[in-house]
Structure formats: structure tokens, C-alpha cells
Amino acid sequence: MTSSGLAPRRDGAAALRLLRDGELSIEGRLVDASNTTLRGVLTLxxxxxxCVYKPVRGERPLWDFPDGTLAGREVAAYLVSAAxxxxxxxxxxxxxxxxxxGSCQLWIDEPADAEPLVAFVPADELPPRWFPIAAARDDDGNPYALAHADDPRLARLALFDAVIxxxxxxxxxxxxxxxDRIYGVDHGVSFHIEEKLRTVLWGWAGRPLPDDAVETLDRLAHxxxxxxxxxxxxxxxxGEIAELAARIDRLRTAGRFPQPSPDWPAVPWPPV
Structure with a gap:
């Protein structure tokens, strides 16, 4: 079992055992992360x-989330995803x-030829079946669009983000x-009791949920x-668990992907 051969779906139990019980040694730090984020190797x-190891002591205090809770929210996101x-x-x-x-998450190796599903693209070169989300310009003033693919895998991720x-x-x-599996990572600022959904995946906003997604929400509520x-x-x-249940119920009742809130920035910065 190696880092390139451990598939999360197929070997979930083995991955969790390795994450929990493996000897953890640090390879280096991911310097672009706002909180201390370290890449490590787990061995049994x-x-x-x-793996990605995020120690609680390296979390940057946030005004709207309690100190020392981001690692737990990473784990909670995994539990909901698995459910x-x-x-x-x-x-x-x-x-x-x-x-x-701290939180410890299985490292995902992206294939070298993997095509990005979210990107800034020239405004007049939007790929077929892509949703434009926001307008932008480069340093020379050329128009670009923040856009993402109209991909059912991303639609599931968009709904998952609304849930958490x-x-x-x-x-x-x-x-x-x-x-060709897709994964979402970095869920430390999730599960707030107030509406804070901020995402680049707004392409389905207001559209009906697929039937299988409604069935999934029904099971998740139980x-x-x-x-x-x-x-x-x-x-x-x-309170956060109660609000999670309430969000699921609202999504089930509406039967549609949520719309951006007028009271909260809809897209994170930087968006990519």
C-alpha cells in the first residue's frame, strides 16, 4: 500500500487505520496555506x-470561528461526505x-495530465459546457472569466458545500x-450556524436538484x-449540528441549489 495506490473509496478502512495509527513524519510545509499545513508520511x-497534517496550534485565530476548532471541522466534513x-x-x-x-488527511496525488475544472479563462474563449461565474481582467486589462465545468461531479460538491x-x-x-475522481479539501471554515456559503461553484444556483441528490439528502437527514x-x-x-440538520431540511424542501446570499460575499478571495 503506497501513497499512489491507496484509493480512498476502495481502501477506506485501511486508510483510516493508517491515518490514526501510522507513525507520522514531516516532509515539509505547504507555504501557500494561511494556517500551518504540513505534508507528512504515515507508516505502518x-x-x-x-498525508496533510494541520496541527491545532498552527491555526490562525478567526473572528467568526472559535479558536482551536478548525481541525475538528475538517474531520466533520469527512464524516458528512462519507455518510x-x-x-x-x-x-x-x-x-x-x-x-x-491536529487533523490528518490522506494526500491526493493529481495526475500530471489532469484538466482543471475551475479556472480563469479568456472571456471570449469559454469552453463548451462551462459556467461563467465572475468577470475579471488581467494586468494588461484583458477580460477574463472565472468559470467552472458543467460537471455532475462538481454539482455534487456544490451541494455538499451547501450542506456543510x-x-x-x-x-x-x-x-x-x-x-477521474474529484475531491474537495480545506473545510476548516465550515458548519457555522450563520449563513456563510462562499464558493466558486455557483453554476447551478437556483436549478433543481437531481433526483439522486434529493434521495441522498433524505438519508443524510436521518x-x-x-x-x-x-x-x-x-x-x-x-447548535452547529442542529443548524446542519436545518440546512439539509431547507435544501430538501426547496429541491434546488441555493442562490448566493446578499449578506455575505459569494466568492472567496482569491478564488483559485
Whole structure:
């Protein structure tokens, strides 16, 4: 089992065991991240994989999220993703590490030839079946569009973000893994009790949800009211879990993808 061969869907139990129990050594730091984000290697007899380790002590204080809770929110996002069956978030646990407790997530290797699904493109060269989201200009004043593909995999991720109230879905947080699987990462600023959805994936705003998505929300509502809610209680407050359930109910009732809120910036910065 190696970092390139450990598929989150196929080997989920093995990945979680390695994440929880593997010896964690640090390779380096991802310098573009706003919070301390380290790439590491996990090792057990006969198994090894890369991971992303985010120690709680390296979290930058935020005015709207309680200190020391971002790692737990990363784990909560994984638990909700696993409950949907969509497996959009790589396996993630909370564990001790060289710099104290933190979230530890399976590293996803993007194939070298993977085509981006979110990008700035020249305004007059929008690819077929892409949604323009926002207008922009480069340093020379040339018009560009922030856009994303009309891809059912992204539509699921957009709905997932609405469920967890993700305040920071940048284009760089959408990864294309092996076998054309897509993953969302960086969910530390999710699950707030106030509406904070901020994303680049607005292409389906106001459109009806697919039938299979409605069925998934129905199942998820029951899970949050049961064992999943108990698991989430280790990482979220009672109020945050109650609001998660309320968001799911609102989405089920509306039967549509949400619209941007007029009270909160709709797109994160930087968006990609």
C-alpha cells in the first residue's frame, strides 16, 4: 500500500487505520496555506502513504470561528461526505502529531495530465459546457472569466458545500485524483450556524436538484438525527449540528441549489 495506490473509496478502512495509527513524519510545509499545513508520511508495517497534517496550534485565530476548532471541522466534513456515499473528502482523522493534535488527511496525488475544472479563462474563449461565474481582467486589462465545468461531479460538491456551509470553496480546493475522481479539501471554515456559503461553484444556483441528490439528502437527514450526529458531536457544537440538520431540511424542501446570499460575499478571495 503506497501513497499512489491507496484509493480512498476502495481502501477506506485501511486508510483510516493508517491515518490514526501510522507513525507520522514531516516532509515539509505547504507555504501557500494561511494556517500551518504540513505534508507528512504515515507508516505502518507493510503500508505507507502521504498525508496533510494541520496541527491545532498552527491555526490562525478567526473572528467568526472559535479558536482551536478548525481541525475538528475538517474531520466533520469527512464524516458528512462519507455518510452521503459520494466520498468527496479524502479520509480524515483527528490525531496526535509532532506538533500536537491536529487533523490528518490522506494526500491526493493529481495526475500530471489532469484538466482543471475551475479556472480563469479568456472571456471570449469559454469552453463548451462551462459556467461563467465572475468577470475579471488581467494586468494588461484583458477580460477574463472565472468559470467552472458543467460537471455532475462538481454539482455534487456544490451541494455538499451547501450542506456543510463551506465558507471557502476555492478552485484550488478542488482536486482531480486518480481514475477521474474529484475531491474537495480545506473545510476548516465550515458548519457555522450563520449563513456563510462562499464558493466558486455557483453554476447551478437556483436549478433543481437531481433526483439522486434529493434521495441522498433524505438519508443524510436521518443519519444526522442518529449515529452521524453522535460522531459529529465530538467536533461540533449542539447548535452547529442542529443548524446542519436545518440546512439539509431547507435544501430538501426547496429541491434546488441555493442562490448566493446578499449578506455575505459569494466568492472567496482569491478564488483559485
Amino acid at each position: 508495517p507493510g503500508a505507507t502513504a502521504r 452521503t456515499g459520494w466520498d468527496l473528502v479524502p479520509p480524515t482523522v483527528l490525531r496526535p502529531g509532532p506538533f500536537g493534535p 456551509n463551506n465558507a471557502d470553496r476555492k478552485g484550488g480546493h478542488v482536486l482531480v485524483g486518480p481514475n 443519519q444526522v438525527a442518529g449515529p452521524l450526529g453522535d460522531e459529529l458531536a465530538e467536533h461540533l457544537t449542539i
